[in-house]
Amino acid sequence: MGRAVSVRAQAVRRGQGLRGRLLAAFVLVAVPPLLLFAVFVMALLSDRLERAAGQRLRQGIDGVRARVTGLQRQAEAGVASIVHDNLSSAPLTEEKTRSAAEELGASHGLPLLEIVDGSGRVLSSRQWPAGVGLPEGDREVAGASHLRWETVADDYGAAERMAVVATRPATWGGVPVVVRGGFPLDAEMLAELSDLMGAEVALRDTARGRWVARADSPLAQAAPFDPAKGEGTVDISGTAYRWAAAPLGTSLWEVVAVPHTLLAVVTGGVGWVTLGVAVLALLAALVTALVLSGRIAGPVRALAARARAVGAGDLEHTAVEASDEVGELAHAFASMTHELRTSRERLVQAERVAAWREMARRLAHELKNPIFPIQLSIETLRRALDQDGAQDGARFQSLFRESSDTILDELRSLRAIVEEFSQFARMPPPRLAPTDLGELVERVLALYRARAATVHIETELAAGLPPVPADRDLLARALGNLVANALEAMPDGGTLAVKTRAVGEGVALEVSDTGPGLTEEQRTRLFTPYYTTKKGGTGLGLAIVQGIVSDHGGRIQVESAPGAGTTFTLVLPSAPIMMATP
């Protein structure tokens, strides 16, 4: 039973191995291409998004330049118009001077307008009237004459605003002046540009260390970076921004930045989708593997079970449902089983016939031996009677007695043969009872120890053997036959060993001798009834032993080789739960 469980476990493992290999195969087929595809898609998306970001940055840079250029043209047109048309030569009054910038700026659409005298003192200012009469201050942007930091009124004080301006000299009231007008590049305008471009637009004055950006622009919160590098990436509050910069002056830069979150979001999305598809693919692979392995392995397992049954002797036809190659295998197996069954039947019949022939031969041989002496004795008596009966009665009587003794001996021999045959034919069914095998061995050996003068008898009886359900007499007869055979095989002495031990299915009883051993042919025909290697043997002894063992539900096997002695092993099942009581 333990062996059967082991076989079953191995079969289960084989089934799982096929399923596992199928699953691994499907996973290897499905998942790597998917992963490769995802990597490819992410790389492609990353590249596309990077290019798109670069394009947006370039568009932003160009857009700011275009806006600045446009404002500069407008400023130039406005200032030119003021200079040409609106600055009178009449002497100026203080009031007129002060209010001129506000009026002219409003009429010409210039939010910023200042008129400065030759000494740099502000005569009139629309954006910073509080500065009238005071020096204008150094507000230029190096390398960009059209850009300035303009002071503008802001609440209770002033603020500096980056502005696009146009400047023209003029004469006003006979006084040489400079008219400067323009538009602010302030947070509001940059916010408008940012919304238009879809990117953060700001100005960076590296000389003053200042940003001009909309109120909530992340660029104003960024760690300082050098716009002179042209482009780069900067982290702002945990978000990566890609930026590009272009100079507007020596120290003034326009900076455009776009967040890299889109790339991270998209690649993250692709990653999640890939993961999801990979999980689905794995599940599909698992299901497919289970289904296919069941369809493949099932018929294979059934086939294996039929093979095991065939090996155990069950040759009954049982169809294994399968198709394709497995079905071909199953069909071939079924054919083989049928052939095996037919062959076995023929073999059984042949053996049966052979057994009958052997028995007839043995019977003829056994009977012939005693019959010939009987016939000869009777013929001798008739001859004596015919020849000497009338004249010498005493000789006839002596001859009669001798011949009658011979006849009686041969008749007794015939009776013995008939009795033995009768016993073999009428082997009684065993009456099973718990039997101590060790005790039985000792009892049988005790009967043969007197005959084993030159043979050393050894016993190795295992302790604690479970009782064996057996018919004591029949088992003793079987053991006695084996012991007698072993002693007969060692006429010149040797060692007879009898052992008992526990085995998986029950108890084993070994009878070994150190006789001449058996050839291969002898071993294979050993249990055939009437086969004997001994002179005067009936050939039924081992057949009887085999019959007894078989009736006990056990089996007998022999191991022997020429010159190596012979070992008979009887394996008897252990006691069942319910045992027959004597």
Place this chain on the structure above:
Amino acid sequence: MRPEPNVVRAAAAAMVLALALGRGPSARSALGPRYGGELRIAVAEAATTVEPSVPRGLADRILAGLMHEMLLGVDEEGRPRPALAQSWASAADGREWTLRLAAATFHDGAPVGSADAVRGLRRFLRSESAAAAHLARALEGGDEYRRRGTEALPGLIALDEGRLVLRFRVATAVPLAPLASPAAAIVSGRGAGAGPFVPTTPPSARGVSATAFGRHVRGRPFLDVVRLIAAPSDRAARSEGLAADVAASATPLPPAAGLLLLLLDPAAPPLADGRVRALIAASVDRAQLARHFLPGGEAAEVLIAPTLLPALPVPPPRVPPGPAPVSGRLVLRVSSEVPQSASQRVVAHLTALGLEVRAVAAPVASAPPGSPRLLVWYPEVAEAGLALEELAALAGSPAPVRTALEAADSVRDFDRRRADLQRIEESLRATHVLVPLARLPLPLGARSGVHALRATASGALVVENAWVEP
């Protein structure tokens, strides 16, 4: 015996009414005041308190003038004028003054008595008021009481229901002037004032309303109702359907009593350097500032208004020798009463000197040390000596100035005292911590049809005599 003010007003009104019935509308204003009507005054910020205290802004000053009454007022020379105290007499060579209370009534109907006066003055003596500090120094036991070292105040006694006595350690020049401080207003036991108008709504962010108090000590005001409306601008007030009779105007009410004062706190650089302060003081073109950036304003070279203290000739500003060490950053705290254009002009001047200035609108009273301030200053009491004490406190009470002021306070000769005060003003100004820039009137102007509305030297608005044409 003088007729009661109410009777006078009533008679005048009757005459006006009679004449008006026979005249057209165009001539009504020429007939004089009339009872009735409502006056809406729009101010930039709402009043912050109804308790007697030193007013922090225009709305507080106006509301104090509506609701409260002090024992005395002062004229331009610091001499007392009757209010809740109708008369006073001195004794002991000016060290004891007895005030007789008028037959006045609080808004809650309770009569004004000496106990109320004493209670009010005791509270006043412990208030955050320069005038109170001055009075406490002068009164017997006043210093200790003000420091809360004792509850005994032997210098202030309620003689009887209608009289109270003030006893001073020494005779001083203007002993009763501190009583004119708005912080010295007298209220009843339940907190009711005795001013010409009774508040009908509690002050809120939107303003306050008050109705005429018929039993005011000087008679019922002409107006029935005065509404003080908090609106950032007259436009805002109009947008809410509250057209104001008095609001910010290009023609504000005279006089120009407010001082646009630049306070250069020397506690921190760059203002810790006296040369920098002198340079700043000399650089501001006051004439331009007043003319172009302060409607109704005039340049101010001295700290005290000439109406309170005639100024000594002020030499032209002198730029200190040596290289101008002006650089640095300043955060200039600007009072909300300062016109934005004026503040911007001051910033422009400071910027032209080389300073980086950031101007922020913030309460100047709570400014941290070392921060310059630009404010409109009104004296708590329109008396030169008390005004100088107040300014000295703003400048950190420099010891020489404080000593000189105490000395001047004991000078009872008017001319000599005036000369002392002039010198004190000059020395205070010479530190360049307080830089006078201009004088400006209340930022309020009345529409046509509003009459007899007057501003005071303390920045208050006298409404009790105002009337409106129908």
